[in-house]
Amino acid sequence: MPSAAAVFHRPELARKLVQQILQVGVGSAAGSGVFLSAPRRTGKSTFVREDLRPAFEAEGALVVYVDLWANPPADPGDAIVQAIRSALQGQDGVLLRLAKSAGLSKFSVGGAMQFDLDRVGLGATVSLSEALVALSDEIAAMIVLVVDEAQHAMTSDAGVAALFALKAARDELNSSRHHGLRVVCTGSNRDKLAMLRNSKEQAFFGAPMVNFPLLGRDFIDWFCARIDLPFPLDAAQVWPLFAAVGCQPELLGAAGDHFRFDFELDPAAGPQQFAEEVRRLAAEMVEVQRKDIHSLTPIQLAVLRVMAASGNTYAPFETATMGRYRLAMQLAGLPADEVKADVPGVQQALIALQEKKLVWRAARGMYALEEQSTVDLLRAEGLLAGLD
Ligand SMILES: Nc1ncnc2c1ncn2[C@@H]1O[C@H](COP(=O)(O)OP(=O)(O)O)[C@@H](O)[C@H]1O
Ligand SMILES: [Mg+2]
Structure with missing residues (x-):
């Protein structure tokens, strides 16, 4: 992390974003959360920590920040639960409320101390939604949950469950009885982030996707x-x-x-x-x-090229897609008797591409390129021609 002196601040950008996110216009889905996307290593996390968080706090909001990339082997679902537990830590009024609702008997004296935060979680005594409701009621202020590299939540079942828990919390907190919850997600890959909002079954359906402005x-x-x-x-x-x-x-x-x-x-x-x-x-x-890329087998390369050309409409095992793998191999000049693509072969290729860190797999068998820059490289090499 850069030291305080080494950060270029963008207060104006922070101010505009905060304004848009806090004041949800009529008919806008922004209450669903906002997605900020920009390529990796371009300054998203720095901006979120150094400028956006303080700007929300200046408006009186409580910010809960979790970076799902900070600690890769940790389950993203656990990371989200931990972040919410830390926000509750030391809030005695909230802990007392939770102790009461969890039915702990002796909550009058030191009741808050008796409430164990491990009781808050996915499938635990106190749901994330209940915990956030208690927090909202206690602090009587907007809560902003910032999930950095949010697409990682989709790589585990607990992560997906955490997203749905957040959606439930958001719906409840944004009702007139409480003080509001905004979920701000950032990500390095637009296609991956888009999976969180493109289908009705997803937790953040319809949430606006904003191209996070690069440093200028x-x-x-x-x-x-x-x-x-x-x-x-x-x-x-x-x-x-x-x-x-x-x-x-x-x-x-x-x-x-x-x-x-x-x-x-x-x-x-x-x-x-x-x-x-x-x-x-x-x-x-x-x-x-x-x-x-040049060390891939013909089927691996064909799968990668078709995925890159299809973007977020990629459906790995559909008949039409199988045809496109074959087309990709033909275009690469492979002799006719070597042009073949079948389901087991594609499955194997997808596993190999994941191991090579070229392809990313979300829970429920959705795939995307690990790096957006792979598309640019394939295009520059002429490997997407005829497939787009
Ligand atoms: N506003 C900034 N001022 C100075 N350096 C920055 C700034 N934003 C990013 N950097 C530099 O770029 C690196 C990558 O930024 P980071 O915020 O981690 O990117 P991202 O989260 O988009 O991957 C940081 O470690 C820092 O050295
Ligand atoms: Mg980052």
Whole structure:
């Protein structure tokens, strides 16, 4: 996490988002939650922690934050439950309410202390919804639950159950009896996030999807003024470079580190070499992915290409999709007798693609590309032509 001094703040963006999220217009589904999507490593979590959270708090809301990527082996359902338990921790009034409703006998003196937070959870004595209702009534304020990298909730049954529990809580808290709940989800992959809101069975059906704005020219001005290299950087030159490498601050930071202690360098040549280093680092990242893709078997590559071309309409085992796998193999110039696709073969390919971290599988057998950038790479290599 960057230290406080090293963060470029975006208070205006935070203010606008907070306003839109707190005041739900007539007929808007924003009360269902809001989805912010942007590619990975572009500053979503930093913004949420450093700017969005304080902006909600300034409006008197209680923010519960959980990053489902922070601790990958942990079950996303548990992570959500834990975050809600931590919000209850130390709120004696809430614990007392929960102790009463859970029927604990001696709640009058020190009753709050007797209430064990382990009783709150999925399928536990106190549901997440009941816990959030008690919290809302006690603090008499809006609760904002921020779920960072929310798509991970779909990878486990407990995660899916937690999402439904949140939906129930939201419906209850947004009734006139309580003080409101907003769920803000962020994610690095639009197709994955879209699964949370595209079908009626999903917890956040109809919730608005917002393209989270990438860091802009003002960030580059800030960055160039502070980077403190042995040579100055001109924001007008760095800005197009930053945009070309997907607006990832870490690439600039890593290139900077490359020159920080290079006191021999001719300052006049510095900016040019800095630009080359940024491009080299970006190309290196793409090269790793390119190698992975070119080491796939024909059926694995066909599955990946068809998935990329289909986006969130991808249905792996439908007859029409089987035809498209074969088409992909033909287009790749495979001899006719090697062009075959059947269900077991596709199943195996999907498992292999998951192991290679190219493909992501949600509970209930929905699939998406792990990285959105894979689509760009496949397209640049001409591997989506004729399949789109
Ligand atoms: N506003 C910012 N100011 C300074 N550095 C930033 C800012 N946003 C992101 N960064 C840098 O980029 C890295 C990735 O940002 P992060 O918020 O983790 O991205 P995401 O959550 O989108 O994957 C951070 O570790 C930090 O170094
Ligand atoms: Mg993040």
